[in-house]
Amino acid sequence: MFSFHGSNPFRSGHARPWILPLSSPAVLVERAPAKINLTLHVLGRSDDGWHQLESLVAFSCGGDQLSLTPGEPLGLTLEGPTAPLAGDNDQNLVLKAARNLGQQIENLKFGAFHLVKRLPVAAGIGGGSSDAAAALRLLARTNGIPLDDPRLMAAARATGADVPVCLERRARMMRGVGEQLGEPLPLPPLVGLIVNPGQALETKAVFSRMNLTPGSQTHYGPHPAFSPNLDSSGFLALLRKGRNDMEDAASVLAPVIGDVLAILSAARGCQLARMSGSGATCFALFSDCRAAAKAKKVILQAHPNWWVKSCAFR
Ligand SMILES: C[C@](O)(CO)[C@H](O)COP(=O)(O)OP(=O)(O)OC[C@H]1O[C@@H](n2ccc(N)nc2=O)[C@H](O)[C@@H]1O
Numbered sequence: 267m268f269s270f271h272g273s274n275p276f277r278s279g280h281a282r283p284w285i286l287p288l289s290s291p292a293v294l295v296e297r298a299p300a301k302i303n304l305t306l307h308v309l310g311r312s313d314d315g316w317h318q319l320e321s322l323v324a325f326s327c328g329g330d331q332l333s334l335t336p337g338e339p340l341g342l343t344l345e346g347p348t349a350p351l352a353g354d355n356d357q358n359l360v361l362k363a364a365r366n367l368g369q370q371i372e373n374l375k376f377g378a379f380h381l382v383k384r385l386p387v388a389a390g391i392g393g394g395s396s397d398a399a400a401a402l403r404l405l406a407r408t409n410g411i412p413l414d415d416p417r418l419m420a421a422a423r424a425t426g427a428d429v430p431v432c433l434e435r436r437a438r439m440m441r442g443v444g445e446q447l448g449e450p451l452p453l454p455p456l457v458g459l460i461v462n463p464g465q466a467l468e469t470k471a472v473f474s475r476m477n478l479t480p481g482s483q484t485h486y487g488p489h490p491a492f493s494p495n496l497d498s499s500g501f502l503a504l505l506r507k508g509r510n511d512m513e514d515a516a517s518v519l520a521p522v523i524g525d526v527l528a529i530l531s532a533a534r535g536c537q538l539a540r541m542s543g544s545g546a547t548c549f550a551l552f553s554d555c556r557a558a559a560k561a562k563k564v565i566l567q568a569h570p571n572w573w574v575k576s577c578a579f580r
């Protein structure tokens with residue numbers, strides 16, 4: 267088993283994957299950031315029961331970390347503060363993604379995965395999906411498969427609705443059930459705070475609570491069109507025209523979401539507060555890093571058990 271302890275030599279602020287130096291030449295490492303739905307519009311529900319979405323998705327810094335030792339049998343070990351919450355090992359989305367890619371590609375070389383799990387689980391920030399996408403990227407690297415190989419996307423779709431958008435980890439529009447991806451979008455600098463109050467919410471339960479009849483459409487209004495080259499204030503104005511349509515249903519199941527949003531909205535320098543995905547994690551955008559850091563401190567003082575991270579979104 268491969269595990270990280272204390273000062274973690276693999277911790278890196280870089281978004282790009284990299285290979286370890288001489289002492290462990292074979293181990294590959296990928297970061298699995300949180301997915302943030304800056305907007306999430308639910309357009310309707312298809313006859314098959316799945317919901318049609320339109321969402322501007324971005325990614326955090328930090329997140330989980332997945333490594334792969336190629337040449338070993340397919341396996342997964344976990345550590346980290348939220349590892350015990352990630353459920354049955356065999357059902358982990360890392361292994362599901364690997365098996366799905368194995369169905370696409372004959373003689374795929376697998377390996378032993380090790381996941382350092384830090385993101386809250388069942389939290390609306392796609393932690394499992396991001397881990398699954400990281401697993402696909404690692405297998406692509408070790409098997410010499412280019413990232414734009416359609417079989418990777420097929421495996422991502424088979425693994426979960428949020429996995430395709432997590433493959434490239436770049437901000438973009440996501441539509442349909444999650445399988446239609448727009449071009450990567452250049453975001454202006456965004457100072458974010460992400461807050462999870464510790465209540466797990468299953469995505470399926472929140473969609474059910476929305477109570478949409480299969481074959482029906484919502485009439486909440488169109489998604490604002492993204493125009494390139496927006497500065498931060500233009501981008502914020504655009505985001506304010508958007509919504510998270512799952513917020514009401516999620517808040518019924520987890521009323522604490524209302525508290526999180528109220529606290530974030532009232533924080534000095536907060537320019538926008540909204541729930542991500544199916545909740546209960548909420549995010550806020552701040553005018554500057556100092557305001558975000560201050561808000562983080564104040565929130566943690568009042569709610570020491572909440573998970574609060576400040577970071578840039580991309
Ligand atoms: C709400 C979002 O977080 C927005 O990014 C995602 O659409 C959820 O993506 P996810 O967690 O990867 O979802 P999955 O694990 O594939 O699906 C969980 C359950 O959510 C429901 N589901 C999910 C996505 C979608 N577009 N319509 C749905 O109705 C389905 O009942 C499904 O059984």
Ligand SMILES: Nc1ncnc2c1ncn2[C@@H]1O[C@H](COP(=O)(O)OP(=O)(O)OP(=O)(O)O)[C@@H](O)[C@H]1O
Pocket residue numbers: 351352353354357358359360386387388389390391392393394395397398428467468469543544545
């Ligand atoms: N690697 C993983 N990390 C977290 N959860 C996992 C993982 N693999 C499987 N799961 C299971 O997937 C479920 C959803 O977890 P996840 O943290 O991805 O939810 P989420 O943040 O609400 O996702 P989304 O925003 O995509 O709906 C959990 O119930 C958990 O048991």
